[in-house]
Amino acid sequence: MVMEKLMEDLKTQIVEQLNLQDVKPGDIGNDDPLFNEGLGLDSIDALELIVLLQQHYNIKLLNAEEGPKVFYSVRSMAEYITTHQKANP
Amino acid sequence: MxxxxxxxxxxxxxxxxxxxxxxxxxxxxxxxxxxxxxxxxxxxxxxxxxxxxxxxxxxxxxxxxxxxxxxxxxxxxxxxxxxxxxxxxxxxxxxxxxxxxxxxxxxxxxxxxxxxxxxxxxxxxxxxxxxxxxxxxxxxxxxxxxxxxxxxxxxxxxxxxxxxxxxxxxxxxxxxxxxxxxxxxxxxxxxxxxxxxxxxxxxxxxxxxxxKQAGGKEYAKIDAIKTLLLENPAAGTMETEIQLFLSAHSVSITDLDLVLLGYNGDFSHDAALHHLASGMFEDSITSGFKQYCGEYPTSSAFALWMAANICKNNSLPSSMGGIGLEGFVRVLIYNVDLLGHHSLILVSSC
Missing domain, CATH: 3.40.47.10 (Thiolase/Chalcone synthase)
Structure with missing residues (x-):
């Protein structure tokens, strides 16, 4: 339930932060790829998502190589947030 | 150009x-x-x-x-x-x-x-x-x-x-x-x-x-451009500068079909422009352009668009009276802002 709520929050935050004009939070599937064939995000959006994690969840992505895995989908982002919030409550 | x-x-x-x-x-x-x-x-x-x-x-x-x-x-x-x-x-x-x-x-x-x-x-x-x-x-x-x-x-x-x-x-x-x-x-x-x-x-x-060269699709030509930074120019300075600008390009005031002046509605700013309109441009058609676009630093680009289209159509737009201009059309744009940026652009039809 907590995970579901986190994913819904993330969808709203992604739409707002990236100004996705024709996309509603409900249009984004939990497992849809965010980059390339999915929402079609690009490298500037990746930077915006890193800032989103910092601003909303106080999580710094220190290892850039983790990026593609963390930002693959809304679910992967939510799992990363959950893991890091447990590690640094 | x-x-x-x-x-x-x-x-x-x-x-x-x-x-x-x-x-x-x-x-x-x-x-x-x-x-x-x-x-x-x-x-x-x-x-x-x-x-x-x-x-x-x-x-x-x-x-x-x-x-x-x-x-x-x-x-x-x-x-x-x-x-x-x-x-x-x-x-x-x-x-x-x-x-x-x-x-x-x-x-x-x-x-x-x-x-x-x-x-x-x-x-x-x-x-x-x-x-x-x-x-x-x-x-x-x-x-x-x-x-x-x-x-x-x-x-x-x-x-x-x-x-x-x-x-x-x-x-x-x-x-x-x-x-x-x-x-x-x-x-x-x-x-x-x-x-x-x-x-x-x-x-x-x-x-x-x-x-750079005419290619058949052009409808106006920029003949000359000049910029002058003059804060509170002395009486007669702009008349002289405009005369020099025109004569350098073998144009006399009587050759001008239209003068677009950068009036912005503020009486202190516009006084010198009214003086020009009733003085050296007395026999020319003069008009403002900022009633259409407002005052902003690159408003002379709007004036150039107007001048190019007046050359293209051989007439003033209906909102300016729709006066027809015979044959070859020549337009002078004189813009000035509050900080003393004066610019002259001479435009003609092709």
Whole structure:
């Protein structure tokens, strides 16, 4: 339930932060790829998502190589947030 | 330099080459904002979401200009802007304060630089040729034109996309308003009512497809450009400068069909222009242009768009009386701002 709520929050935050004009939070599937064939995000959006994690969840992505895995989908982002919030409550 | 295409987004319904200023759009208050088209049909939707208003209307005006000229690319993209991308600058600086210089988002920073419009046009066209932006206050557009002129003279380009853009934002209005420059007008129709203090702020983007040589599609020609920085010039100075400018290009005042003067509605600013209109231009048709576009540093680009279309149509627009001009048409634009930036642009029909 907590995970579901986190994913819904993330969808709203992604739409707002990236100004996705024709996309509603409900249009984004939990497992849809965010980059390339999915929402079609690009490298500037990746930077915006890193800032989103910092601003909303106080999580710094220190290892850039983790990026593609963390930002693959809304679910992967939510799992990363959950893991890091447990590690640094 | 020959004009073979224009594109403009202004406070008038000027986008898309419809009827040329048939009716003047009315604006009330202290600002005249652009009438903007639906951008989804003109720009890549993926890019639109990152673009602030000035980038949207600047890029869309440039694309419309290229469309009229029938160009897919160009030898040079030259832009003039005095204020640059103010909205994103405001967003970036606000976040800088709000987040204590931490966690700054990249988009507002990337899009806040003055050369963003020129860069977006280049990216949209995949054009890697010369790309320069001039930020010279109220000479920004004129210097962009002069740059194209020099590129042509030096043989470095045969054509160039040259334009200007400036925007009104809440931030800029709040700051500039404190100088007492603006007044709340009942309507831009009455902007030039005598004895009033203050003007209306304006904004817009105008682009021109310029060619070094005539190619058959051109409809106007820029014969000469001159800029003069003169704060409170002595009586008679501008008359002399205008005479010198015209005679250097073998033009006399009687050759001018129309003089577009940069009246902005403020009595102290306009006094010298009224003096010219009733003096050296007594026998010419004179008109203002800021009743259409408002006062902003690159407003001479709007005047050039008007002049080019008057040359194209051989007549003044209906909203200016619709007077027909016989044969070869010659228009002088004289713009001046509050800081003493005087510019002269001589335009003729082809």
């Amino acid at each position: 020959y004009i073979c295409g224009t594109g403009i987004i202004s406070p008038q319904p000027s986008f898309g080459h419809g009827p040329f200023l048939e009716e003047m759009a009315e604006h009330r208050g202290e600002e005249m904002r652009c009438i903007e088209p639906e951008y989804k049909d003109l720009l890549d939707p993926k890019l639109i979401r990152r673009m602030s208003r000035i980038i949207r209307f600047g890029t869309a005006a440039a694309m419309d200009c290229l469309k009229e000229a029938g160009w897919n690319s160009t030898d040079a993209i030259i832009t003039g802007t005095a204020y640059g991308c103010l909205e994103d600058t405001g967003v970036f600086l606000s976040r800088l304060v709000e987040f204590k210089e931490q966690m700054l988002t990249p988009t507002a920073f990337i899009q806040s630089t003055h050369n963003t419009i020129g860069a977006q046009i280049g990216l949209s066209l995949k054009c890697h040729s010369y790309n320069n932006t001039f930020v010279h206050r109220a000479f920004s557009f004129e210097h962009a034109l002069l740059d194209a002129w020099m590129l042509f003279k030096e043989g470095q380009a045969d054509n160039a996309l040259v334009g200007a853009a400036d925007e009104i934002t809440g931030y800029s209005q709040a700051i500039i308003r404190r100088f007492g420059i603006y007044r709340k007008c009942e309507s831009n129709f009455t902007l030039f009512e005598k004895g009033q203090k203050g003007t209306m702020a304006g904004e817009g983007a105008s682009f021109f497809a310029l060619q």
